[in-house]
Amino acid sequence: MIIRFETLIYALSQRFKKDIISADYETMRLQGGTVGNVYLVTGNAETVVGEKLPYRIVLKAQKKWERYGDPGSWRREYDLYTSDLGATFSDAFRWPTCYHAEINSEGNEFQLWLEYIDGVSGLDLTGDMYEQAALELGRYQGKLYAEQPAVLQSLTNLSNKDLMKNTYFHYRSWPVVYDYIRSEDCQFPQHVRQMLVDFDEHAEEILARIEKLPIVLCHRDFWVTNLIYTDEKIAIIDWDTTGWGYLGEDLASLIADEADINHMVEYYQRCVPAYYKGFSEYVDVSPITDHYVHEMIILGFGYRLVEWYLYTEDDEAKMNHVHTLEKIYEMKTS
Secondary structure (H helix, E strand, O other), rough: OOHHHHHHHHHHHHHHOOEEEEOOEEEEEEEEEEEEEEEEEEEEEEEEEEEEEEEEEEEEEEEEOOEEEEEHHHHHHHHHHHOOOHHHHOEEEEEOOOEEEEEEHHHHEEEEOOOEEOOEEHHOOOHHHHHHHHHHHHHHHHHHHOOOHHHHHOOOOOEEEOOHHHHHHHHHHHHHHHOOOOOOOOOOHHHHHHHHHHHHHHHHHHHHHHHOOOOOOOOOOOHHHEEEEEEEEEEEEOOOOOOOEEOOHHHHHHHHHOOHHHHHHHHHHHHHHHHHHHHHHOOOOOOOOOOHHHHHHHHHHHHHHHHHHHHHOOOOHHHHHHHHHHHHHHHHHH
């Protein structure tokens, strides 16, 4: 990864709030693909008065690409970071600080220079950390819903509130997954198959009830790999799917998206009350008679898990997808 010296110096000057005149660097890829790459940049910076400062900073380079049903998502993080949305976060719930954001003259690639946050993430998160993430998410969404800060009206590049519903219908119209759970060849337990079939049969009425819930600003990729727990605080990365959604939508992702299968039911039981507790600090939730988080989990992950099962050749991964569906079934019966 070739880094422009002037850009690095500017980002580090913003990072340290000091005049940086030189810096060396090494890069290590944290994650990457064909359309975007994330690097950890490390080295030593020198200030104008000769002070030597070791540093770690994250560089995210994103190229233009198109996500199904959400064509503006590729540049959404750039748009959000250059808006005033950062002022809406709290010390306990926030995104990494952005020290510099730039987009090229063709408008098809951007770079973000971001704070590196070291903490617990992924399946290393404990039940207490899950619960705190749910609580702080509820507080954040509740505060925004109650106060409606002006920045929300200025955000033009957000995903549509019907993205979850549209994605579900897109999957449901795909014969590969739809026909499989109804076929004699299906290897899923009968109660799991029936859960998905029953949901399809009642989807319209379920969606009608979900659409009566408050519409809130959702991260829309709120899963364990995008959460970093440090010093009893929650930081969230990867905001490219952010948009309007329904109360509880992000919670469904936290519980079901490649989650800790052995604790899914426990985390569901712990996180839903914590989330509503946080939201209720700002909004009266008494008129809400059902949270529909379980239904949102099926909506967002039912057919997706079927797809993952069908398209992986790893036997252990296949069984994990089946077990996840079984845990989703258990949530409603526990």
